[in-house]
Amino acid sequence: MARGTTRPVVRLTSTAGTGVTYVTRKNRLNDPDRLVLRKYDPVVGGHVLFREAR
Template identity: 50%
Template sequence: MAPKAKQRRILVKLVSTALTGFFYTTSRIRVSDKLAKIKYDPIVKRHVLFTETKIK
């Protein structure tokens, strides 16, 4: 039996850099660089940078 192939896309967690604990989940291609997006954080009511972490 052949070994199972890895998936092309992986789920990642985008955590707010405003340290509010708010996060988004999204998927990205496995071989690409880590994601960093500017998105809305409803706790501080402004757009902030979200950086990628692994989903535990």
């Protein structure tokens, strides 16, 4: 299998509008939709939802 086709690098941006981003990889076969994770936002000082930005 070609490298990088199943696990692309995606950027997660905060839904709080602070401009904080995380970079991660996702499996396209298991998660075909946009990824949504609850992660720590240092500007807010707590956990918020981060959505995949394309």
